[in-house]
Amino acid sequence: MKDKIFWDSNLWVYVALDVLSPPEVTKQNALLNMLSKRPHLVSSAQVFNEVGNVLQRKYKYSEQKTAKFFEKIDRFTHCIPLTKDLSFKALDLKARYQLSWFDSLIVAAALEAECDILYTEDLHDELVVEQTLTVKNPFKSMLG
DSSP: OOOEEEEOHHHHHHHHOSSOOHHHHHHHHHHHHHHHTOOEEEEEHHHHHHHHHHHHHTSOOOHHHHHHHHHHHHHHEEEEOOOHHHHHHHHHHHHHHTOOHHHHHHHHHHHHTTOSEEEOSSSOTTOEETTTEEEEOTTGGGGO
16 A cells, blocks of 8 residues: 655645745645655645635635635545544644644644655654654755
């Protein structure tokens, strides 16, 4: 079976944007190439919430355009719901790994889905959580 991979919100924002600077275009192209390989991707309700917030607040997306992008995420991923148990797990991870609250929710969802990899720019590259989940920056090779 393919590895289960969790994409953090920031990656989906790169995929969503129509107008990008040259470095962002390179990142978007890398992510679109990854998506074309149809990996076994996982997301969470937190991802939808964060992406929606950024697209509407920072990039002035309408509710309709945001919903259309949510449908794209939904087509590519299995979504983990936010639950009280996930919130308790996130609190534990926050304390043990010195994560921010929102990062701990993402990590907890990735663990809940039994993901092997969490792709993000926001956490320490190669961090291993619970001896099962490895955090990776998908753009590390681009950084030189």
